[in-house]
Amino acid sequence: MRQHKLETLVWLARLKSFRAVAEKLNTTQAAISQRVASVENQLGVVLFERRKRQCKLTAEGREIIPYAERILELTGEMLEQVANADAFRGVIRLGVVDTIVHVWLTTLLEQLQTQHPHVTVELRVDTSTVLREAVQSGSLDMAFLVGPLADADMSARYLCTYEFGWVASPDLGLQGRTVPLEEISRRPIVTFPRSSRPYVLVKEQMKAANLQASRINASGSVTASVNLVVNAGGIGFLPMVSVQEELDHGRLHLVDTDADSVSLQYYAYFPAELPHTLTEAIVDLAKDVSNGKNS
Template sequence: MVDFKALETVVWIARLQSFRAAADKLNTTQPAISVRVAQLEEELGTQLFDRSSRALCMTPPGREVLDYAERLLRLRAEMLNAVADRSSLHGIFKLGVAETIVHTWLPAFLEQVSMTYPKLALEIEVDISTNLRERLLQQKIDLAFLVGPLSAPSVIQQPLCRFPLCFVASPRISADLGGGSLSDLARWPILTFARNTQPYVQVVELFSNPNLPTPRIYASSSLSTLVRMALDSIGIAVIPSEIVHEELASGSLIELDISANLPDLHFVAGWLGTPDRVTLEEVVAMAMRVVADR
């Protein structure tokens, strides 16, 4: 009898165009993947993959099996979501998260996931949004919370939240700035997100006027490092205000009143339209509830 594990294997081989990548995705070995395919081919009496070609491609019967496999897996996911006890769901869930979310509502979200799916193992990757997008497209992660919107047509996305960016500095630097013009700001290093991120690009564009001094930009992928440098009066940080709300409340950092405004950071949940996406959609809905309750 054809089992769902074999059908799932065929789907991931076709999606990832690689037996090895499918093995990594399914947390097994390449020989085990090959055995599953061979057993399914023997049971169906037909070849699913063309082994005469260097590039991995499916035979006509293989493409037909793939269509049925995706539909069956989708129906199975819908059935489990409708009637199964969520506490019994097990496996590994790979989540990619931008660091801004780590410092804001991620702990509350993880608590909800743990309560709803106590047997689900979470693997969390924290990285800049550019890298998370690539990891998602490569199907190295199942779901990403990152800066959007995303231009990749294969990615399903759901708006989650937005964070205003602000300029913050220590009282020492704030007292030195005078009127707080961009020229005044450029006398100090500007501390912000890593290169190839939206805030970094926006900061560069903000000081692109040839009449302004060229600022020194200190970029870091660690928000904790940026906050520490701002506290130590190394420079002026351009980060979401919510990241430093405690420092602003205590007066150890001061939000600078300048005329230039940077666009808010808009975060989305992004995932791919896989047959088992029902659980993903439920997890995203959970994240939206956590954000709404903040």
């Protein structure tokens, strides 16, 4: 039974006039009479008693109208839900490297909650290598990690770039001169875990200079690493965006060294077959937040 016929029945029960219903639904009285007759024939009952100036529900009509009202109400709710700009719902298992956690993840989650309140995020923080494998195995839906990446059946969308550099506490007395990589190699070095790209970069820089780092203190927490370096626990190889406040307040300073500067690119990484619209919404939001457009 079509929706416009149900609407006709409901409005006729309320207005009790074929003329009034015709005006309400912007049609003719003949069309209204035809719709009512069609429903009555389909159900095999008379729903309205026709009188000169108004009509009245029969006993059968009084039974039928509540069902018609409920069907129309449910149909309206369904259409409203489909038309809702936030049609996204469900759980997203998201992996994130600690640099992003430290810089803009909180803002992203706040924006995601505001724009897509029916999407729930289950968060995992780890190195890019571990997160990459988790996405490939299906234990994560998406990850924000260091790239670029080019894996079969996977998609990678660029998000942002962060510069890494050597930083130290003023207490170590390294200001005002160029500190050779050889001297850095003899001091404790603070950076990310062994499986991370920053750790590998430190090892590569040392190897290229025929050096061996005396000790690398690897930590999965940016906050812990920054605190260790601030307290003169070593020279840090860390993202500049994560130590900017310490640099601004003089708790850390850049170490002028003969090593090459390094920047790392961060990507959203997810299976190519992941539902496109929700994925794009999250990636676009992450890109905006990482570039300060929603901060």
